[in-house]
Amino acid sequence: MTEPDQKSGVTIHIRNVSKVFGADGDKPFRALKPIDVTIPAGQFISVVGASGCGKSTLMLMIAGLLSRSTGEITVDGRSVTKPITDVGIAFQDHLLLDFRTAFENVMLHADIRGLDRDTLARRAKDLFAQLRLEHAMDKYPNQLSGGMRQRVSLIRTLVHEPPVILMDEPFGALDALTRLQVRTDLESLWLRRRPTVVFITHSVEEAVGLSDRILVMSPSPGEVIDDIEVDLPRPRPIVLGDAAAFAAYVDRIHHQFERMGVLHGITLPQQSAA
Numbered sequence: 001m002t003e004p005d006q007k008s009g010v011t012i013h014i015r016n017v018s019k020v021f022g023a024d025g026d027k028p029f030r031a032l033k034p035i036d037v038t039i040p041a042g043q044f045i046s047v048v049g050a051s052g053c054g055k056s057t058l059m060l061m062i063a064g065l066l067s068r069s070t071g072e073i074t075v076d077g078r079s080v081t082k083p084i085t086d087v088g089i090a091f092q093d094h095l096l097l098d099f100r101t102a103f104e105n106v107m108l109h110a111d112i113r114g115l116d117r118d119t120l121a122r123r124a125k126d127l128f129a130q131l132r133l134e135h136a137m138d139k140y141p142n143q144l145s146g147g148m149r150q151r152v153s154l155i156r157t158l159v160h161e162p163p164v165i166l167m168d169e170p171f172g173a174l175d176a177l178t179r180l181q182v183r184t185d186l187e188s189l190w191l192r193r194r195p196t197v198v199f200i201t202h203s204v205e206e207a208v209g210l211s212d213r214i215l216v217m218s219p220s221p222g223e224v225i226d227d228i229e230v231d232l233p234r235p236r237p238i239v240l241g242d243a244a245a246f247a248a249y250v251d252r253i254h255h256q257f258e259r260m261g262v263l264h265g266i267t268l269p270q271q272s273a274a
């Protein structure tokens with residue numbers, strides 16, 4: 001079991017946070033019912049739910065990129081009233097700049113955030129080495145495979161050592177094998193410093209494979225209908241499907257989806273006691 005060098009995550013409080021889009025227009029749309037969640041410092045939390053249930057809306061509000069209709073969000077005790085800056089954000093699209101090499105893409109933080117180049121370069125090289133990507137450092141994004149681009153993007157998300165990491169389906173565009181590799185990479189990088197991670201995914205297996213805790217959301221308008229602590233040892237093995245405890249968590253979430261009508265016409269195993 002890898003021990004972190006230091007605990008570097010911060011606590012996120014989400015209190016009575018809801019969202020109505022177009023509240024001042026003719027047809028307001030209620031995207032999220034009130035949500036109350038406290039995410040302790042250093043926790044890896046996933047959010048799963050049907051398409052359109054409001055997962056990205058919640059994440060954008062935590063990031064301060066979208067206004068709330070009600071409630072309050074604090075990150076490390078500070079109310080979120082504008083985009084938070086001490087954060088790593090990753091989306092499905094890797095968003096690397098074509099005219100910069102992989103290394104220069106990671107070093108963007110030096111230019112944007114005014115961080116010390118030598119410190120950042122040292123950390124960047126260390127991360128490229130840990131992900132066995134040294135050979136990709138001087139290549140341009142169009143010379144890299146999709147999986148490599150996404151892993152370079154992961155390095156860029158982590159290199160400035162943010163206390164909070166927000167990830168919205170970051171592996172959605174990857175093939176199954178690469179997805180397993182990137183998931184393993186993400187866990188090992190997270191274990192080094194334990195930032196607080198909010199991870200949105202459509203993959204129940206991926207959520208169970210990575211998380212300390214999983215929020216299951218109802219279909220739109222979204223609300224949290226289950227809050228599951230995942231008590232499995234780390235680092236988690238790459239093939240998780242065989243483990244009975246792992247399967248029990250996956251079944252529990254699939255049964256929730258079936259009850260809510262998100263899944264239907266499928267055969268689920270008898271519910272076990274995760």
Ligand SMILES: Nc1ncnc2c1ncn2[C@@H]1O[C@H](COP(=O)(O)OP(=O)(O)OP(=O)(O)O)[C@@H](O)[C@H]1O
Pocket residue numbers: 021022029031049050051052053054055056057058220
């Ligand atoms: N700016 C907006 N104006 C109006 N409606 C919006 C806006 N942004 C999102 N919505 C709606 O709010 C709902 C929640 O969207 P959101 O993107 O948060 O869902 P999601 O759970 O992340 O979906 P997916 O899993 O498909 O990415 C959807 O019905 C969406 O159409």
